[in-house]
Amino acid sequence: MRLLIAFAMVLALAGLAYLAGRGRANRLVLAGGNRIGAVHSRPVYHGAYMAVLALAPALLLLAGWAIVGENVIEGQVVATMPAASQPAPGNDRVALMNEVRGLVTGDLPQAFNPLAPVLAPRYAAIKNNLDLLAGALAVALLCLGGLWGYSRIRPDFRARNRVEAQVRVLLLVASVVAIITTFGIVLSLIFESIRFFRMVSPVEFLTGLAWSPQTALRADQVGSTGAFGAVPLFWGTIFIGAIIAMAVAIPLGLMSAIYLTQYAQPSLRKWMKPVLELLAGVPTVVYGFFAALTVAPLVRQLAVMLGMVDASADSALAAGLVMGVMIIPFVSSMADDALTAVPRAMRDGSLAMGATMSETVKKVMVPAALPGIIGGVLLAVSRAIGETMIVVMAAGLAANLTANPFASVTTVTTQIVALLTGDQEFDSAKTLSAFALGLVLFMMTLVLNIYALAVVKRYREAYE
Amino acid sequence: MTALQPSRLLSERLPTDWESPAMRARIAARYRAERNFRRLGAAALVIAASFLAFLLFTIVRDGWSGFLRSEARVVVTFTPATLGLDPAAVAGPQGKVLLARADYLALMNEAALTLGPASGTLSDAAWLELRERLVADPALLGKTVPVWVPVRSTIDLLAKGKFDLAAPADSRGVSDREVAAWRWLEREGRLRTNFNMAFLRNADSTEPELAGIGGAALGSLLTLVITIGVAFPLGVFSAVWLEEFAPKGRLADIIELSINNLAAVPSIIFGLLGLAFFLNFAGMPRSAPLVGGITLALMIMPVIVIAARVAIKAVPPSIRDAALGIGASPIQVVFQHVLPLALPGIMTGTIIGVARALGETAPLLLIGMRAFVTDVPQGFTSPATVLPMQVFLWSDDVQRGFVEKTSAAILVLLVILIAMNSLAIYLRNRFERRW
Numbered sequence: 001m002r003l004l005i006a007f008a009m010v011l012a013l014a015g016l017a018y019l020a021g022r023g024r025a026n027r028l029v030l031a032g033g034n035r036i037g038a039v040h041s042r043p044v045y046h047g048a049y050m051a052v053l054a055l056a057p058a059l060l061l062l063a064g065w066a067i068v069g070e071n072v073i074e075g076q077v078v079a080t081m082p083a084a085s086q087p088a089p090g091n092d093r094v095a096l097m098n099e100v101r102g103l104v105t106g107d108l109p110q111a112f113n114p115l116a117p118v119l120a121p122r123y124a125a126i127k128n129n130l131d132l133l134a135g136a137l138a139v140a141l142l143c144l145g146g147l148w149g150y151s152r153i154r155p156d157f158r159a160r161n162r163v164e165a166q167v168r169v170l171l172l173v174a175s176v177v178a179i180i181t182t183f184g185i186v187l188s189l190i191f192e193s194i195r196f197f198r199m200v201s202p203v204e205f206l207t208g209l210a211w212s213p214q215t216a217l218r219a220d221q222v223g224s225t226g227a228f229g230a231v232p233l234f235w236g237t238i239f240i241g242a243i244i245a246m247a248v249a250i251p252l253g254l255m256s257a258i259y260l261t262q263y264a265q266p267s268l269r270k271w272m273k274p275v276l277e278l279l280a281g282v283p284t285v286v287y288g289f290f291a292a293l294t295v296a297p298l299v300r301q302l303a304v305m306l307g308m309v310d311a312s313a314d315s316a317l318a319a320g321l322v323m324g325v326m327i328i329p330f331v332s333s334m335a336d337d338a339l340t341a342v343p344r345a346m347r348d349g350s351l352a353m354g355a356t357m358s359e360t361v362k363k364v365m366v367p368a369a370l371p372g373i374i375g376g377v378l379l380a381v382s383r384a385i386g387e388t389m390i391v392v393m394a395a396g397l398a399a400n401l402t403a404n405p406f407a408s409v410t411t412v413t414t415q416i417v418a419l420l421t422g423d424q425e426f427d428s429a430k431t432l433s434a435f436a437l438g439l440v441l442f443m444m445t446l447v448l449n450i451y452a453l454a455v456v457k458r459y460r461e462a463y464e
Numbered sequence: 465m466t467a468l469q470p471s472r473l474l475s476e477r478l479p480t481d482w483e484s485p486a487m488r489a490r491i492a493a494r495y496r497a498e499r500n501f502r503r504l505g506a507a508a509l510v511i512a513a514s515f516l517a518f519l520l521f522t523i524v525r526d527g528w529s530g531f532l533r534s535e536a537r538v539v540v541t542f543t544p545a546t547l548g549l550d551p552a553a554v555a556g557p558q559g560k561v562l563l564a565r566a567d568y569l570a571l572m573n574e575a576a577l578t579l580g581p582a583s584g585t586l587s588d589a590a591w592l593e594l595r596e597r598l599v600a601d602p603a604l605l606g607k608t609v610p611v612w613v614p615v616r617s618t619i620d621l622l623a624k625g626k627f628d629l630a631a632p633a634d635s636r637g638v639s640d641r642e643v644a645a646w647r648w649l650e651r652e653g654r655l656r657t658n659f660n661m662a663f664l665r666n667a668d669s670t671e672p673e674l675a676g677i678g679g680a681a682l683g684s685l686l687t688l689v690i691t692i693g694v695a696f697p698l699g700v701f702s703a704v705w706l707e708e709f710a711p712k713g714r715l716a717d718i719i720e721l722s723i724n725n726l727a728a729v730p731s732i733i734f735g736l737l738g739l740a741f742f743l744n745f746a747g748m749p750r751s752a753p754l755v756g757g758i759t760l761a762l763m764i765m766p767v768i769v770i771a772a773r774v775a776i777k778a779v780p781p782s783i784r785d786a787a788l789g790i791g792a793s794p795i796q797v798v799f800q801h802v803l804p805l806a807l808p809g810i811m812t813g814t815i816i817g818v819a820r821a822l823g824e825t826a827p828l829l830l831i832g833m834r835a836f837v838t839d840v841p842q843g844f845t846s847p848a849t850v851l852p853m854q855v856f857l858w859s860d861d862v863q864r865g866f867v868e869k870t871s872a873a874i875l876v877l878l879v880i881l882i883a884m885n886s887l888a889i890y891l892r893n894r895f896e897r898r899w
Contacts, residue, residue, distance in 0.1 A: 067746065070747065160793065164793055164794075164795040167795050168705075168709060168795070170701065171701045171702070171704055171705035171709060172705055172709075174697065174698045174701030174702045174705065175701070175702035175705040175706060175710070175719050176719065177698050177702065177765070178702060178719055178722040178723045178726060178765065178766070178769070179718060179719055179722045181722070181726060181737075181762050181765075182722040182725060182726060184737055184741055185729065185733060185734075185736075185737045188736065188737055188740035188741050188745075189733075189736060189740075191740070192740055251508065252508045252511055252512055253508075254508075255504055255505045255507075255508030255509075256505070256508045256509045256512055258505050259502070259505025259506055259508065259509055260509070262505075263502055263505055263506075272509060272513070274889075275512075275513055275516060276512060277885075278516060278882075278885075279512065279515075279516050281819065281823075281881060281882075281885055282516075282519070282823075282878070282881075283822075283823030283824070283825070283852050283855075283877060283881070284823070284824075284825065284826075285823070285825045285852040285853075285855050285856050285859075286519075286523070286823075286855070286874050286877070286878070287519075288856070288859070289855060289856075289859045289870060289871075289874065290519050290522065290523070292859065293859070293867070294522050325512070325515050328512050329512075332512075356494055356495065356497070356498040357498060357501075357502075358497055358498045358500075358501035358502065359494070359497075359498075361501070362501075379728070382728060382730075383728075383730075385730075386729075386730020386731070386732065386733070387730070388730070388731065388732045388825075388826035388829075389825050389826055389856070392826075392829075393856070393859060413730070413732050413826070416732060416736070416830070417732070417826070417829055417830070420739065420830050421829060421830070421834065434736070435736060435740065438732070438733055438736045441730060441732075441733065442729065442730075442733050445728060445729065445730055446725060446728075446729075449725065449728040450725075453724070
């Protein structure tokens with residue numbers, strides 16, 4: 001909160017710097033006889049230049065303090081204790097400092113660690129001092145930068161060029177965020193996965209057939225080691241996302257696209273496309289609720305009617321069906337694009353030879369558009385296997401290796417959520433396995449996407 | 465070379481006899497196939513549309529009653545003694561404070577006894593109504609007035625007809641005593657249905673009749689403020705750089721590749737990033753709109769970049785050339801001419817991205833925004849929950865009263881999403897320019 005106030009204050013001061021710089025440049029313009037060219041840059045650029053000089057160092061300092069400040073304070077607090085009673089760095093220290101912070105903010109009425117009440121006032125004092133120091137330094141930097149900028153305002157100073165160069169840097173930095181995010185994802189997944197693979201061998205993870213991540217609380221419990229064979233999860237993911245969902249989405253999506261592009265009146269097309277888009281815009285948690293509350297009981301009834309007495313209430317079929325419906329608009333819009341990209345001459349040629357529309361579609365249009373359609377289906381598969389809420393709410397947690405659609409299977413995303421939403425130690429194999437699963441999921445979708453995009457691109461080039 | 469034998473030459477072949485029965489049958493079969501194919505296409509559309517209709521129907525059917533609540537009429541005597549109030553002090557300067565702190569629970573318990581067989585049917589928070597009445601009108605002290613207070617969820621569901629009373633008592637989910645109490649209230653005319661303001665105003669609660677979406681809606685708002693604040697400038701700036709300033713080369717290629725890949729990364733992976741980086745590495749607070757907002761911003765940034773690039777590309781080069789020709793610098797061209805013209809397209813993309821962020825649950829699940837938050841969130845760093853997460857949490861609850869709450873929350877979410885998407889479509893149609 002205090003940091004927020006500091007940020008606001010720095011911003012306000014920078015605003016003042018802007019006004020000062022612009023005012024001085026304005027006076028220069030008047031002194032130069034108010035004639036075009038008397039001052040190289042317009043006053044706003046002088047103001048902006050001064051504001052940037054004032055703001056940048058102060059903001060960097062505050063941001064740096066926001067990131068490392070807590071660590072510095074903790075170090076100082078621990079250093080006030082006698083060396084013998086200092087907690088070892090790591091979990092002990094983190095737990096102790098959390099209690100100290102809780103006491104200071106009043107969130108925690110009572111501490112478990114007897115050291116915490118002793119440290120709390122010291123922590124408050126040190127934090128207060130250092131925060132004040134950081135704030136004062138930031139203001140000093142701001143003033144220095146601003147004064148330097150103010151002193152540089154001259155009629156021949158090229159403020160506009162400077163500001164524009166700074167804006168270009170800002171644009172570049174914004175673009176680089178995408179790279180940083182990608183690297184952040186890859187690195188955080190890989191680091192945690194490596195920690196996991198130190199405990200469980202990658203071979204067991206990728207080829208093992210048993211999945212039961214429950215590690216016991218006590219070492220002497222039966223089955224305390226847990227099993228991390230992820231094949232049942234991969235199978236469940238593929239079974240729900242790539243088999244059942246696609247069995248729904250491909251025929252329905254493809255036929256919808258064919259009907260809309262080849263048969264439908266423009267007015268119907270105009271109405272139906274938004275309806276399909278609406279299917280894609282419904283939040284997945286809504287689909288999940290629908291799958292769990294409405295579709296799953298129906299599927300179970302069907303299974304009981306078919307003679308399966310112990311049919312599961314969270315069957316793969318229910319989750320897969322609803323996921324398939326969610327994917328329909330995706331398949332249909334990709335197929336729509338692919339069919340529209342087929343040159344009209346091919347269609348007209350076929351029709352002119354006397355083929356009916358369905359023959360044209362089946363024997364000319366779809367074969368010609370096939371690469372585009374396949375690319376779209378692959379993209380749809382990658383979306384389906386990464387989909388989380390439907391399977392979290394409607395699929396089960398039991399890792400079964402079965403092809404029975406009425407049985408319960410579990411998926412990669414379901415397990416990631418199940419493993420990471422309890423109150424868990426972050427170092428256990430159980431929680432770390434979620435990151436290994438995430439890495440596999442990331443790789444699977446990445447390969448699917450790159451391949452699908454390449455197929456679609458090559459296909460587009462063939463007709464352009 | 466049999467193909468060149470005179471008898472096979474086209475000119476000597478007999479013309480096809482279209483009238484022959486065999487030929488007619490073939491044509492009929494082809495037309496039949498054509499009709500069937502066409503019907504198949506129409507059927508696919510109808511199935512997709514009717515699924516959507518079925519989904520909306522079940523949610524409206526289950527959810528509309530969530531906006532209503534049943535209230536019971538209780539005759540309350542605001543006895544100062546029960547309330548622990550001194551009438552003389554109430555008239556004094558500290559009156560308001562005293563009134564707000566009085567023992568309404570005791571008063572409520574006393575008043576509930578007048579309901580006879582239905583004395584246990586009132587909600588645990590019914591006393592809040594009494595406080596509201598008395599604070600609003602201190603003159604009521606010592607008087608006897610009828611007050612409408614909310615009833616327990618079971619009675620509420622009975623009044624809405626959600627239980628199958630013909631079923632045997634042990635499987636219908638409601639006890640004979642509760643049914644009797646409800647019948648008594650109905651017979652006495654002490655039950656009414658009213659609009660449930662508490663549902664829109666309150667935060668989460670363990671009691672269905674008290675739970676509301678107000679806290680989650682505010683949490684969504686705080687999260688989206690962060691999301692827009694981070695994703696919009698980043699997305700627009702990187703689109704400008706890629707379209708207008710990027711030199712052709714490896715850097716631009718890598719950025720483009722990253723953005724295209726990020727657009728296709730499953731949302732839950734962003735949750736893993738948020739957990740590993742923002743929470744565990746950077747030590748940011750769990751369950752906070754700040755972290756949720758940044759995570760969602762990274763997720764929707766590619767959507768904004770892609771939409772903004774299309775919009776910027778659509779601005780004709782002649783505009784740039786004209787501005788450059790009269791002496792504007794490249795930066796001035798972009799910020800004073802290109803961006804204002806591209807803004808409608810950028811806004812459309814942004815709204816669609818933000819709508820996606822509003823409906824997203826999975827990444828927030830991993831960064832702990834599933835906390836049970838009974839208070840309206842206080843700021844960007846305090847624990848909060850969001851609308852779709854509230855739907856998820858309630859759908860997990862075993863209490864029957866939460867089914868209609870879940871559907872009602874979904875209705876609110878869908879109405880907001882449809883409004884946002886309509887706004888995007890409107891902006892696109894209203895401001896889109898064909899050059």
